[in-house]
Amino acid sequence: MDIKNTAAIVTGGASGLGAATASLLAQRGAKVALFDVNAELGNQLADEIGGSFHSVDVTDPEMVKSAVQDAEGLHGKARILVNCAGIGPPAKVLNRDGSPLPLEDFAKVIQINLIGTFNVLSHFAARLYEAEPVGEERGVIVNTASVAAFEGQIGQAAYSASKSGVAGMALPIAREFARYAIRVNTIAPGLFLTPMLETLPQEAQDSLGKQAPFPSRLGKPEEYAQMVEAIISNPMLNAETIRLDGAIRMAPK
Template sequence: MDISGQAAIVTGGASGLGAATARALAAGGARVAILDRDADRGTVMAAKIGGTFCKTDVTDPASVAQALKDAAGLHGAARIVVNCAGIGPPAKVVNREGEPLPLADFMAVVNVNLAGSFNVLSQAAAAMQRLDPMGEERGVIVNTASVAAYDGQIGQAAYAASKGGIVAMTLPVAREMARFGIRVMTIAPGLFLTPLLESLPEDAQESLGRQVPFPARLGDPADYAKLVLSIVDNVMLNGEVIRLDGAIRMAPK
């Protein structure tokens, strides 16, 4: 699909992988709407790329519906949707005091990462399937998993479960959407320089980067955005999960 002139949605677009993706799509000529909880950063980012910002809670169906409606009113229905919204607070199943992880804490991660991605995906797909096809397709949806879906570390039970769910739903959703000409893909990033890692000291960042076989550095969010653009461009990419990790395999801790 030619990105130029298309309406695009990026959740979590106020920072990190989402912000890099929003910038790249806008640079390619897309009309980008950023959906995020962070109104301050989201508004600034939208202004920088000539897009629009919609304050959104991806776990709330009504909030997502309103955001998609507002974005469509400005840009038209989205043919490109990228889900980058996510959280990942580390927590062991049983803490040092021998207490179990509260179920509410586990579900908070699953609700944002997995249910939130599905919430946006399903509502966007419902609108996308009503669009006229452009060549072979109507649109493309890209979700964000993580290498934690495969190599989850100690303290990542909730995060790995949420990202594993995104991996698992990729193929069945792609199969369902195939008859509408809507592609569904997932990217599973490794160690990337997102706001969480940016808060670490530089020597700690370099140490983490050296764990990556090649290139021996943390991933740049722009690397993620480049892959999104490639997925949008290549109609044969569908129903697949791509690890974007420099060949790293995470240790237990």
């Protein structure tokens, strides 16, 4: 799919992987709508890239439905969706005193990372599936999983479960959406320099980066965005979960 002059939605678009993706898509000529809860950063980036910001809780069906419609009114029907919204607070199943992790803490991660991803892609597809194709396809969805979907560490039970779910959705939804000429792919990043890791001391960042065989550093958000661009541009990429991790395989902790 040609990115130029195409309307795109990026969730979690105010910072990190989402911001880098939104910026690259805008550089390539896309009309980008940012969905995020951080209005300050979202509005600032939207102004910089000539896009629009929409205050969206990805777990709220009505809010997402309205935002997709609003973005369409501004930019035309969105044909590119990149889901980057997510959280990853570490938490063990049992606390130091042996008490279990509160169920609502586990559920919140699942709600945002997995259900939120599904919520946005379903409303995106509902607005797109009857649109006229552009060439041989109508649209592209890129979801964000994690290497934790496959090698979750201690303290990542909720995060790993949510990202495994995101990876697991790719094939059945791609099969369903094949009749609509909408592709569905997933990127599973390794350790990337996102806002969460930027708060760590440089020594800690370097130590984490060295866990990757090559390149032995943290991934750059721009490199995630480059993978998004490659997926959008290559029509044969469908139902794939692509690891983007410098060959890292996560240790238990």
